[in-house]
Amino acid sequence: MTLPTVTVMLAGVGGQGTILAADVLAKTAVAAGLDVKLSEVHGMAQRGGSVDTVVRFGHSVASPITDHGCADHLVAFEMIEAARQLPFVKPGGRLLVNSRTIDPLPVLIGDLAPPTGVEEALVAEGAIFIDAEELACEAGSPKSANIVLLGALSTGLEFPLDLWMEVIGGRVPPATVEFNLRAFELGRRACGEGGACLV
């Protein structure tokens, strides 16, 4: 069996939970019997800087990192980061974007103007927008926005639902399992459960 390697990039801002989401995705792929590489960067960037994590899975995966034009999926936790990482997405790739903006410090302090045309550019690239925080609140806590986005991603991947549920159940703090599973479900529904996205 040779499966083409699938590359997923998760992009966000330090503190948004991209690393946990990437970990759940990687563990799900392992549970499905695939070879997996996950690449993240710790340290300075985590203090509110841009954070991007790459998960690659398939029959046999060599490189943990990817290049411009090579990601099959981009899951962006924030719109400016979605725009920043856009060049990584393959022309036919899938672009899931949390419809939220976190202004970087130079914008907050008025040194730089807020960027214009970000949403329009993402729309033009066929982005699918999801309000992950709102769905997460509906599920029980805004902290599970990362799991909402995973739910949305899952409709474009071929892992069985119970595998995802099992991995999430084993990975998030026990007290939060219930609302995280609900968050995953809401993310899936927002993204058409295997079909076309509804947003």
Add this chain to the structure above:
Amino acid sequence: MSSTLLSGNEAVARGAWEAGASVGIGYPGTPSTQALEVFARMEGVYAEWAPNEKVALEVAAGASMGGARAFVTMKHVGMNVAADPLFTLAYTGVGAGLVVFVADDPGMHSSQNEQDSRNWGPFARVPVLEPADSSEAREFTRAAFEMSEHFDIPVIVRSTTRLSHSKGVVEVTRDRISTEPREYLKDIGKWVMMPAMARARRRSLDERLRQMSEFVEDSQLNRIEMRDSTLGIVTSGVCYQYVREALPDASVFKLGISFPLPEEALAAFAAQVDRLVVVEEADAYLASHLRSLGLDPEPVGLQPVGLPAAGELSPGIIARALGAEAPATRDSVSGLPPRPPLMCPGCPHRGAYNALRKVKAIVTGDIGCYTLGALAPLASMDSCVCMGASVGMAHGMRLAGQGSDRPVAAVIGDSTFAHSGVTGLIDLAYNGSDALVCILDNRITAMTGHQQNPVSGMTLQGRPTTEIDLEALCRSVGVRRVRTVDPHDLAAAEQAVREEVAADELSVIIFRAPCALLIKEKEQPYAVDEESCTACGLCIRLGCPAISTGEDGKARIDAMICVGCGDCVQVCRFSAIELTGPACDIGGV
């Protein structure tokens, strides 16, 4: 055997444990830190953070001499600090196995420079192993302990960010090599490196190196993969993975041991391929060694596209350097603001910089979260070179005559002060400097992810312990003016700075308040009263991520981000910042 998903760092820790290492010592530093943190949580080990890397290696040297297998961890710049014992430990050799894990950071994700730790191999005459994924990280660390004992030499296991921080599938075992300490036998010819003995050990080292050079010629840690013979790549570490991805048909000499090099095997490989190319990050380490062997790798770096001399490689960069077309991409969006890392809401460092900015100080800085004080809007730090440098540099600035119109101050964190700032302070006291040294004591090593340190009162394995009495320490080295302030009390902080820069002798101010991330219960958030706000911008200049400017120029506070530290309330001259109603219980994401 069972398989799990491990990062390179976790796998190195696992390998050390399986190899029977019973003592682990290190100093934190991205991307190496988790290796010791994970090791410390394993069964039947003793592990500690040392105040710096030199001490870490010396503790390990003693453990090894005393018969326990010792595991040392650090980032690349840590090796500069530990280099002194390293060079001589190559002469003495080891008692039980001694392995130094060092993680480089090509591309400088979290570092002040790029260094290629493979160079320590020929420089210090110690073997260097380079795993290429998590699975090899475990296997090679085990092999490193074996080599260390077999050849009587410390062994370096070198990683890079993309190995340390990438996860892959690893087969692990519960079996562990015996940790019974070996017997200690007094042997001054081996352990007392005074000239006569050192000369003999130098000859022994040359002999050990000769044996290692033989060993590497057919070691399983090096691997030749013959495919299409038109292109042969020599590579090591994570670059091997990029090569496999970029050039799946190429023949590859994958070096697992980058010192000593298997010279004969490399020459044989070179003879079998039409084109010989070296793919490596950081330094042209392999390329220059191959050249010194008379093998002539193509200078890929000089081609029109070329491999970059600095920064990281990727499969795409390698493919293009060797002539492949770049894949089609989507256009990037222009005009995006950069997103630099920032000081957290409630960070105590902010108050110290606010005070230093008030007196327009020239600030020699250091490394830690407080390095972010160099960026706008605080923009109050003038230098950052290496850990501990702030203190000596403040003295040097004074010697250059600076300080008459703007005062000179050093800024250094608690962990950094214990690492190598204290020796600088001794210099300033001893030589009568009149600079101001500010110790930003946030009770933890924050930047690298909250490691305990000699100031925090807790060890790596969670044992309560003594903490340095910083005030007494500074006094004991001869500083007479030592005072402590709470950086969240902005007026008191400013007054302390004003008084100490005016003093005509050396002074130390200890700014003491815990890292905001150590405070689990958030205070009630603040809000801006739009009526009273005059859009003066003073609160914005604190650089708090919770405060932004609206279109009307007035301040806004994001209640989801605000932790209620109250710094902004103190800078507002119009009492426009007040507590909100009952805190909404939505935390940040």
